[in-house]
Amino acid sequence: MISLKSIYNFATATALFKQMTRNNVKFKPIMRLMSTEKKVKQSGGLKIGLIGITAGAIGGTGYSIYKLNEARGHIINETMLHPILKDMPKIEPSRRVKYPNDTSGLKLTLFQYQTCPFCCKVRAFLDYHGISYDVVEVDPVLRQSIRWSEYKKVPILVASYDKGYQQINDSSMIISALSSFLIDNQQTLSQVINFYPSVSFIDDDGTKKVEIMNRYFLMFQGTVPANRTPEDMAEERKWRKWADTKLVHSLSPNVYRTPTEALQAFTWFSDVGEWERLFPAWERALIVYVGAFAMWIIGKRLKSRHNLKDDVRISLYEDCDFWVRSLKKKGTTFMGGSEPNLADLAVFGVLNSIEGCDAFQDVLRNTKIKNWYNKMREKVTSHQSHTLNNA
Structure with missing residues (x-):
């Protein structure tokens, strides 16, 4: 420091x-x-x-x-889901990314740093699939635009619903959840999010940490796409982990x-x-x-x-x-x-x-x-x- x-x-x-x-x-x-x-x-x-x-x-x-990636400690008997938030502060987006042919039905706001590699991963996914989203560039000094969140890292993706706001943390989980939702139209995004619970553990330094389970997995309730095999999806997960933990x-x-x-x-x-x-x-x-x-x-x-x-x-x-x-x-x-x-x-x-x-x-x-x-x-x-x- x-x-x-x-x-x-x-x-x-x-x-x-x-x-x-x-x-x-x-x-x-x-x-x-x-x-x-x-x-x-x-x-x-x-x-x-x-x-x-x-x-x-x-x-x-x-x-x-x-x-990052230091040895994990003892797991606490505590799991957490991702509740829908009732309220969000009104924060003016830094910019809006709109794609006329977007059929996802999603209303997304990405809280980010422009050159954060994990934020860039999320934007690459959204841009490739032509999904519209608003961007809030987080102030790296005071970070006032994410003071509403207990999670203090970026990216944070917020999906707007009639009943509230679904917060999604962690770039790999964001991409996995959105992919699962877009592939399987038998489930809502909130239902998909519940497949990615967080598990708490005590790190070697005695602090409480949180690990998101299944972050690299695609979750389907319906039929697995015909063009995807277990071997294909396993290879995809391997390289996604490699990007996060090596590259x-x-x-x-x-x-x-x-x-x-x-x-x-x-x-x-x-x-x-x-x-x-x-x-x-x-x-x-x-x-x-x-x-x-x-x-x-x-x-x-x-x-x-x-x-x-x-x-x-x-x-x-x-x-x-x-x-x-x-x-x-x-x-x-x-x-x-x-x-x-x-x-x-x-x-x-x-x-x-x-x-x-x-x-x-x-x-x-x-x-x-x-x-x-x-x-x-x-x-x-x-x-x-x-x-x-x-x-």
């Missing part, structure tokens, strides 16, 4: 970070300089507090990624590999997320510079945590080439055959989250994934309302 004292003067931190990226110097002397004692006027207290919140949010996010962990150490790359990534995040339009100028600058600084540090820890190679680019290249070799071995354009399946959409979504970063351009130059990725982009952006329903 970055201490409040270390970032008490935002203007100094910003200037130092810019200088650092130009000169490619180490952070250690900068940290000593930033921690020099100065008196802070009372009028600056609010800004300092918000800087502390930002640093805490960024550090907390990085720590959450760092702790995604190569991203941060690569995107934030150097101070310059970290700053370039956050600048692109700001542009594609429209932070300049959606958030105050001081907050955007705070997120970009302090965020880049924090994630450069966290990226190095993640490199060790996930046993990446000393040159982290090689680990990312190997993951991408492994995917391409597996496609070649299968002898199909996509893992789903002639059309993408949920595994294709998951891998595409994860990689799409870094499309504007230096690391992604290196991937295109040094691996063989470019052909598949461009075909996937064409499929996703064509919005052809691909139907999953057998009726």
Whole structure:
């Protein structure tokens, strides 16, 4: 966690970070300089507090990624379903994505960060199937737009009903539940959601954690689609898990590999997320510079945590080439055959989250994934309302 004292003067931190990226110097002397004692006027207290919140949010996010997939502890005898919420705060969407040929009947709102790989997975699914949805870009500092939710991560998908609002958490569960609903018209979305209960357990550090059961499984009450076999669905689940537990962990150490790359990534995040339009100028600058600084540090820890190679680019290249070799071995354009399946959409979504970063351009130059990725982009952006329903 970055201490409040270390970032008490935002203007100094910003200037130092810019200088650092130009000169490619180490952070250690900068940290000593930033921690020099100065008196802070009372009028600056609010800004300092918000800087502390930002640093805490960024550090907390990085720590959450760092702790992901650690060994699970003891399961508590407690399961939870996903109730329909009676009320939701009226939050104006950042934008609306509308597809004229949408026949899903769903009224969806996606609470997200634009470049979060898990949010990108959900958007890839919705866009590929031509499902309309509203987007709420979550404020990464105060996160006021999700204060109504006990679940504090993104993505959060909310489906509107006559009787209330169905909240769906976790990207893989969101995609599995929506796929099951679209394929099997014998059940409502709320009925589908009940097939994904949450189980509580105590982690090694003594904290209570929640695991969503069946998150990679499609759930049908009617007949399983004729074009799907148990072997086919098992392979799809395998690759979806691979995207979440292997590929995604190569991203941060690569995107934030150097101070310059970290700053370039956050600048692109700001542009594609429209932070300049959606958030105050001081907050955007705070997120970009302090965020880049924090994630450069966290990226190095993640490199060790996930046993990446000393040159982290090689680990990312190997993951991408492994995917391409597996496609070649299968002898199909996509893992789903002639059309993408949920595994294709998951891998595409994860990689799409870094499309504007230096690391992604290196991937295109040094691996063989470019052909598949461009075909996937064409499929996703064509919005052809691909139907999953057998009726």
